[in-house]
Amino acid sequence: MMVGMRDDEALTLDPEATRPAASSPPSGRAAETAGPEPSGTAAPQAAVAPWVRRLVVVALVLAAVNLRPAITSLGALLxxxxxxxxxxxTTAGLLTSVPAACFALFGFAAPRLARRHGPGxxxxxxxxxxxxxxxxxxxxGTTPVFLAASALALAGIAVSNVLMPVIVKRYFPDRVGTVTGVYSMALSLGTAVAAAVTVPxxxxxxxxxxxxxxxxxxxAAVAVIxxxxxxRDRSATPVHRVRRPQPAAGEQGGDQAADRQDSGEHGSIVRSRTAWMxxxxxxxxxxxxxxxMGWMPQIFRDAGISxxxxxxxLAVTMVMGVPLSFVLPPLAARMRSQGPIVVVLGAFQIAGFAGLWAAxxxxxxxxxxxxxxxxxxxxxxxxxxxxxxRTGGGVVRLSAFAQSTGYLISIPGPILVGxxxxxxxxWGVPVALMLALVVPQVVCGVLAGRNRHIEDEL
Known part of the structure; x- marks a missing residue:
């Protein structure tokens, strides 16, 4: 039995971790239909008092409410x-790109900080x-100081944003979907409320x-409490890991081989076309x-809207995420390819930006x-x-690569628009640029939505 487990190991546990190291991944029809792993499977955990879980729900909701007002409140008063x-x-465009830059930079640091100090x-x-x-x-009093203060707030948002799902997994391994839904709703509401009430x-x-x-x-200060x-709570920390079988002659060490299999480490993820898409x-x-978020209010105001x-x-735009965040993920999970949803959302985007461009x-x-x-x-x-x-560890690698790389890709856009x-x-030329970018977005989304697994490409 493995001892001395790090605090964050619970985050990468998946059903594969309970299988022998020699087990082979799904193949054939099973591999084609493999979807997300059950969220409730996790290592045994120490008992968590009911009051602790109730406190965690309150903490998650308050944290989620504070993950976007720093952005949308600024958009309303830009x-x-x-x-x-x-x-x-150009500087204002840089300001609207600071969130993406901070999410990419500090998002990389969040897992390491969580290992060292604990997610909480x-x-x-x-x-x-x-x-x-x-x-x-x-x-x-000056733009650089304003940018620095904004970056400090956004750094806090970035690390919290990355670790919210971690907290959910630690304290609610059997109710990940429900608690994530509550957290997502709170995030969308915080985004919309800040956009709507900042000016009044x-x-x-x-x-x-x-x-x-x-x-x-x-x-935000209330959310600290x-x-x-x-x-420093460790009540949800797993108390042990499953024992690994001993390797056969000539094979890798049991723990090392199994850990590589569980984590999806079959090769550099940059070799995966799906990961890049x-x-x-x-x-x-x-x-x-x-x-x-950063420019739409300004476009409306320059058109004569108060x-x-x-x-x-802007609040209406943001609040649309409340109901649709509950509908789209389960619908997408039931589909072999998510390309049709990508195309539909792209059509809505073209229509919206076309309206901003024309009138x-x-x-x-x-x-x-x-x-x-x-x-x-x-x-x-x-x-x-x-x-x-196919594995929880593979999802962790893919998520880190796709989100961090994606945030870096998103940095130049708002600057160029400004x-x-x-x-x-x-605003004719900037909005025309956004219309043009919908085409590669849909192409990449359709390719990424194909029924593929990164392990097959690595």
Missing amino acids: KEVRDGLGMSG AVVLAGMVAITAGLLLRPLA LTDAMGGSWRLGLGVWAIL PWLPLA LACFFGLQGTAAYVT ADKAGVL PAAAPWIWALLLGVANCAFPLVLTMIGMRS TLNQVSGG
């Missing part, structure tokens, strides 16, 4: 912030970083964009999402609804990541 700090269009402690630190960043941002709150507090952005630090007792699809849909209404329109003020509610549906490519790509590997707006003096 014009005021630009005027107050004297930002150029890292999420606590993330909540503290969000609070500090949101408090410091309104105090900034700002007006109620005298019209200062600094107060309008800083008020969200209060909500339930994570304090969870930072997933990364590109993730990056291109992320580009559209960050342009929508700031209040522009914020509500943003003519039917703004329709354009907001269309882009809200299109933004649900995010839960779709997460579901596809879980379906493109630059094109400044150079051209309007």
